[in-house]
Amino acid sequence: MTEETEKRKADHIKICLEKKAQAKKATTGFEDIQLVHRALPEVDRAKISLSTSFLGKRLSAPLIVGAMTGGTEAATQINGAIAEAVEKLGIGMGVGSQRAAIEDPKHEKTYKIARKKAPTALLIANIGGVQLVHGYGLKEVNKAVEMIDADAVAIHLNAVQEALQPEGQNSFKGILAKISEIAGELEKPVIVKETGCGISAEDATSLEAAGVKAIDIGGVGGTSFAAVEYYRLTNGKIIDEAFWDWGIPTAVSLVETTQTVKLPVIASGGVRSGLDVAKSLALNANLASISQPVLEAAVKGAEKTEKLLSRLIDELRTVMFLVGAENVEFLSKVPLIIGGKTAEWLNIRGFDTVKYAQRSTLTVEY
Ligand SMILES: Cc1cc2nc3c(=O)[nH]c(=O)nc-3n(C[C@H](O)[C@H](O)[C@H](O)COP(=O)(O)O)c2cc1C
Numbered sequence: 212m213t214e215e216t217e218k219r220k221a222d223h224i225k226i227c228l229e230k231k232a233q234a235k236k237a238t239t240g241f242e243d244i245q246l247v248h249r250a251l252p253e254v255d256r257a258k259i260s261l262s263t264s265f266l267g268k269r270l271s272a273p274l275i276v277g278a279m280t281g282g283t284e285a286a287t288q289i290n291g292a293i294a295e296a297v298e299k300l301g302i303g304m305g306v307g308s309q310r311a312a313i314e315d316p317k318h319e320k321t322y323k324i325a326r327k328k329a330p331t332a333l334l335i336a337n338i339g340g341v342q343l344v345h346g347y348g349l350k351e352v353n354k355a356v357e358m359i360d361a362d363a364v365a366i367h368l369n370a371v372q373e374a375l376q377p378e379g380q381n382s383f384k385g386i387l388a389k390i391s392e393i394a395g396e397l398e399k400p401v402i403v404k405e406t407g408c409g410i411s412a413e414d415a416t417s418l419e420a421a422g423v424k425a426i427d428i429g430g431v432g433g434t435s436f437a438a439v440e441y442y443r444l445t446n447g448k449i450i451d452e453a454f455w456d457w458g459i460p461t462a463v464s465l466v467e468t469t470q471t472v473k474l475p476v477i478a479s480g481g482v483r484s485g486l487d488v489a490k491s492l493a494l495n496a497n498l499a500s501i502s503q504p505v506l507e508a509a510v511k512g513a514e515k516t517e518k519l520l521s522r523l524i525d526e527l528r529t530v531m532f533l534v535g536a537e538n539v540e541f542l543s544k545v546p547l548i549i550g551g552k553t554a555e556w557l558n559i560r561g562f563d564t565v566k567y568a569q570r571s572t573l574t575v576e577y
Pocket of ligand 1: 278280337406432
């Protein structure tokens with residue numbers, strides 16, 4: 212990895228910690244989703260089961276930490292803290308793009324720390340989809356997987372970021388065929404993930420046909436890579452904010468994807484609370500994933516990271532209690548109301564928003 216790339220990676224971390232690189236006017240759409248309160252939940256909060264399985268791996272809660280870092284000095288500490296916390300909690304994590312270590316083995320330790328500190332947790336390797344168009348193939352993806360003994364690999368899509376970076380790679384031509392090739396040949400499952408601009412129904416259909424095993428929809432409403440690049444380019448002073456909020460809001464992307472494909476789906480992009488996780492699962496996501504707030508905790512250590520994630524899990528348990536869900540499966544069937552701009556968007560795109568409100572898990576007991 213060149214010094215320039217290393218600096219870019221360090222800049223991303225610094226900006227995401229020090230600036231407001233979050234969606235500005237756009238929101239996730241979670242505010243348009245209401246779960247129906249049960250005054251008679253008929254469950255014991257302490258006995259609610261949050262456990263689930265994802266791509267054959269057991270998780271004690273339907274939550275993972277999203278891909279963030281590797282390849283810089285600070286990354287070892289950050290990945291180590293996240294790994295320690297997720298191992299303790301029995302959940303999972305992704306590491307950041309492993310290109311740095313594929314190009315220079317001296318960076319491997321900044322990723323390997325994850326498996327070292329999380330010997331049993333779900334670990335997801337990471338590689339850029341655009342890299343596959345520009346020379347990477349099965350060999351490099353395998354290297355990323357083996358480096359951290361990963362359970363799966365995420366191929367990330369970041370067209371906005373590549374378009375805005377002066378050094379960005381602007382050709383994505385042939386990317387689906389490359390994803391399909393890797394998905395067909397790799398022994399581990401391939402997840403395709405967006406990085407904050409969302410996945411449409413049409414792209415979800417293409418990815419399912421390409422043989423990927425899961426989709427992380429990475430929608431608008433949380434970290435904005437257009438914002439990150441804006442700060443990098445302008446030092447916060449000038450110009451182009453046009454793409455700051457570009458993309459498909461998380462709740463919209465989630466409905467478009469879950470109503471269109473049969474694949475497991477990860478909800479991410481602005482997931483900030485246990486309530487957001489519960490809404491994601493009620494919208495039929497299999498897991499939710501959170502990134503930027505965990506970065507803030509991870510620089511302070513494993514304990515703070517564990518505390519943040521535990522708080523989210525505990526809040527999820529409370530929501531499940533209040534909607535009478537004794538397990539994660541039940542949560543995917545509870546009635547909910549979709550209103551506001553999220554319903555408007557989905558209705559214009561031809562998706563059924565009423566069916567969620569008409570779901571009935573209400574049992575009558577006399
Ligand atoms: C500092 C930082 C670095 C990131 N680097 C990567 C990366 O290397 N690969 C990737 O797939 N996603 C990367 N992401 C995107 C996240 O995985 C996630 O999709 C995005 O931040 C939205 O989630 P959030 O709103 O919870 O932060 C990064 C995010 C942050 C904050």
